[in-house]
Amino acid sequence: MIGCQRSLFSIPSDVVYLNTAYMSPLMNSVVDAINYGAKLKASPWDLTINDFFENSESARTLFANLVNVNSKNIALVPSASYGLETAAKNLKVGSGRSVVMLENQFPSHVYPWQRLVNETGGKLIKVKEKKDRNLTELVLEFINEQCAIVAVPNVLWTNGLMLDLPSISLRCKEVGAALVLDLTQSVGAVNTDLEKIDPDFAVVAAYKWMMSPYSTGYLYVSEKHWNGEPLEGNWISRRDGKNFSNLVNYTDQYEDGAVRFDMGERANFALLPGSIEALKQLHKWGIKNIEKTLQQNNSTLSDQLRSLGFVIPSDADRGPHFIGAIQPKNSPKDLMKILASNKIYLSERGGVLRITPNVWNNHEDYQKFLTTVSAVL
Ligand SMILES: Cc1ncc(COP(=O)(O)O)c(C=O)c1O
Numbered sequence: 001m002i003g004c005q006r007s008l009f010s011i012p013s014d015v016v017y018l019n020t021a022y023m024s025p026l027m028n029s030v031v032d033a034i035n036y037g038a039k040l041k042a043s044p045w046d047l048t049i050n051d052f053f054e055n056s057e058s059a060r061t062l063f064a065n066l067v068n069v070n071s072k073n074i075a076l077v078p079s080a081s082y083g084l085e086t087a088a089k090n091l092k093v094g095s096g097r098s099v100v101m102l103e104n105q106f107p108s109h110v111y112p113w114q115r116l117v118n119e120t121g122g123k124l125i126k127v128k129e130k131k132d133r134n135l136t137e138l139v140l141e142f143i144n145e146q147c148a149i150v151a152v153p154n155v156l157w158t159n160g161l162m163l164d165l166p167s168i169s170l171r172c173k174e175v176g177a178a179l180v181l182d183l184t185q186s187v188g189a190v191n192t193d194l195e196k197i198d199p200d201f202a203v204v205a206a207y208k209w210m211m212s213p214y215s216t217g218y219l220y221v222s223e224k225h226w227n228g229e230p231l232e233g234n235w236i237s238r239r240d241g242k243n244f245s246n247l248v249n250y251t252d253q254y255e256d257g258a259v260r261f262d263m264g265e266r267a268n269f270a271l272l273p274g275s276i277e278a279l280k281q282l283h284k285w286g287i288k289n290i291e292k293t294l295q296q297n298n299s300t301l302s303d304q305l306r307s308l309g310f311v312i313p314s315d316a317d318r319g320p321h322f323i324g325a326i327q328p329k330n331s332p333k334d335l336m337k338i339l340a341s342n343k344i345y346l347s348e349r350g351g352v353l354r355i356t357p358n359v360w361n362n363h364e365d366y367q368k369f370l371t372t373v374s375a376v377l
Helices: 028-042 054-066 080-089 111-120 135-140 165-175 257-261 271-285 287-307 335-341 363-376
Strands: 074-077 098-102 123-127 147-153 178-182 201-205 217-221 323-325 347-349 352-355
Touching: 028 271, 054 074, 054 271, 074 080, 074 257, 080 111, 080 178, 080 201, 080 217, 098 111, 098 135, 111 123, 123 135, 135 165, 147 165, 165 178, 217 257, 271 287, 287 323, 287 352, 287 363, 335 363
Parallel strands: 098 123, 098 147, 147 178, 178 201
Antiparallel strands: 074 217, 201 217, 323 352, 347 352
16 A cells, blocks of 8 residues: 655645546656756757657656556557557458447547548447446457457546456457557556557556646557558658758658657657656556555545445446446535535546545545535435
């Protein structure tokens, strides 16, 4: 268990922030690193060619270690949508075939697949939740020989229901379907072994559970796609990109691995130092320790909320870091407003309250949240 880490953040003592699923706050050390990085651009005469490469490689390696893969598998991307569009650009569906996904998935993991079936034929299958049925089993029922792509998250962003990705991956391999994952709502809080899951592509937008700056993210690309098409005609990812004076000798050759999928201007001088600082702290805590801490705190909180009448999936069915709670019938319609007026922040998606605390929360936060909710029921 990790003790409360609030002192690493600047969260006022009366703020109860239970909203990692929306956006994490930044640690003070991350803000300092971003400030340092921003100043680099203020004096470009001090920049060296290595400044275009070293921080990118550090972030790539730190992230790769976090998800147990080689840094060659990782591209630097600005958003989940960028990474998922890259995946869609390199896969096909075709008539009579399908893309299997969840109903109510985050739009960045829907629009690229919608476009792909419009262009190449085929259809989207959106697997619906069913009462008393395990979501993984429901997804597995649709993965058959007609399935070209399985495009799913690890936990559903609206309610935290969790999929068993190793089982889904195994089934994809049996039927020859590609597996594309959006892990934005889990990596950073849930131990994730991408070597074991072995997807085709997996993306993480890093501003939530990775506690990193906005507009930063990572794309895992399996070796079988390393010759694929990037989204952009980027120059820095090409062979000999370090030789700035030779860039007009254009080349079709890229650096090895997933680097070809890097976004343009990946060497964001301001943000990358912040990303690196956040990654270092996640490693220091250890993802397994973060997961265990959040799991225990959330398990207690779920029980307390259930006793107030909230309906929450069983601990086995939901992400350990993520509570999706349906409000009791006697709950006021403006509960979110009441909570916000008490400086208690969480979010609501599709009629479900998302309660996603993290290592900055302390005992007083949980007490204030429970007391405020009990008082209005
Ligand atoms: C599951 C999931 N994926 C991705 C994102 C962010 O997507 P993007 O980086 O394309 O804005 C969110 C944001 O809420 C999300 O919940």
